[in-house]
Amino acid sequence: MAPRSAPSARRLRIGVELRRMRERAGMTAAEAARALGTTQGQMSNIEANRFGVSADRVRTLAHIYGCTDQPLVDALADMAADRTRGWWEEYRDTLPPRLLDLAEMEHHAAALRVTQVINIPGLLQTPEHARALFREAVPALHPHEIEYRISHRIKRQAILHREQPTPYTAIVHEAALRMQFGGRDVARSQLKHLAEASEQSNITLRVIPFDGTSFPTTGHGVDYFQGPVPALDTVEVDGAHGSQLIDAVGQLEKYRVVLDRMEAVTLKPAASRDLIRRIAQDI
Template identity: 35%
Template sequence: MALRTTITERQRRLGSELRKLREQAGLTVSDSAASIGMGRVHLTHVEAGRTAISTERLHGLCASYGCTSSTYVDALVCLSEAKGKGWWSPYKGKLPTAALDLAEMEASSEDLRSYESLFIPGLFQTEDYTRSVFQASDTVATTEGVDTSVRFRMQRQALLTREDSPKVHAVIHEAALHVRFGGTNVMRRQLLHLVELADLPNVTIQVLPFTAKAVSALNTPFCLLTSHSGALETVQLDHPEQSLYLHAPDAVARYRRQFERLRTNALPPVNARATPVSHDSRDSLGLIQYVLYTL
């Protein structure tokens, strides 16, 4: 039984879900493994994401754990049978594993909700803005590395306009509109690009103003991804060294509530088709236009 040397977030998630089901059922690793004709050590490796499990045995485990949700079981089967290959595959060995994990998760997502405090979200960045962000970062040390990272981020954005594109709802703190990555001209094009993207039917963009009550710009940026018909939810948190993924129900619920607070306190979404006359109150488009005027 060959063990994986690199474990992806998808593989780690499958193992975590199976371990959670087993613990909820009150079964030991030995008893669970015996129920499907598998060795205890083998199942331990499966739960750690270090090795695969057949679809037949996966169904057997779910049955022994008393899992009756067909949607959830189907989601686990998808995690197990996925090959992990996609447009991001050529970047293996060139970019951190966390970047590839995020691309794979986005590819299967149906709903993305994110909050950013000091940056424009990566899915909304222009090429020049992205380049300036990486050039100012300590995480990419070479020109070739910057070029690769920029190209990768631009390819990620294809999911916004694909045939089965997910719903994307982003809350961006006003501070991110003022941090001038790349200078004035780059920021002007970036803000205009935000307005253009907001016209997509699956994209919602709101700005959280400095004046928002009981909300701080220091809130941790995060992305809440929902996939497999809502059966799986993951919170992704960026970190300079390694991204953090949370999927415990209480953690997901906490960030879901946090996003609702941010969304509620943010200005109404950008609506590029609204006429100036209809702007009788503050909204996200008006604030973006104001920042553009002051650049």
């Protein structure tokens, strides 16, 4: 299987952070290249991570830029040194690169916070529920494409059940619980699965009830990936035209506030679980 034609979003982040370090140091790309003993073109390749960058080079550049944030430097060096091929690479020829990036970021996240208003979070979906959603995709997916996506989605869920499971907080609106994608049987099974999953020690599920107060949201799903250090956090926002990855400092702070304010109007986990089970009984 041939290598990916472009670096993953996670590897691109290394170059983004190196460029930010350089800019904070007040150095141009040409000045940084001279200090490193290379060309400006090679410096551009480093910051774009076109050919990858070594952990040693990350540390050398951090020294040149006078970066004193050692936890950030260590985290970037670890990212640069990690050349492991993840299971998601099996899907490189069958799924869009953004789905591979999503699986990679989930795999490496220190913790995850997600919010959904209309849909059940992907990591908590049953195969039948996911199949019902994929059948409604626009443009339409071929049957084999649907099965690839379901397989990929189920494998992503492994991070919640591994030996050291990822801490996962999901904020779900009651509207999502009452949607009957795939029909009554599929919806009931999905809700029972959701209630059972919420009993895991690493999963916190909180529901915003219909009779709750107002909260900030665009109606789109939001996934907040906590990095090894706060500076390496990432947000993914789903929209009608696809997903968007956000890592600007101001935007990360905005979404932390949005998630905090949404969580503040949720039911407590036990009450959320009770509501899920009542809705399942009513279907």
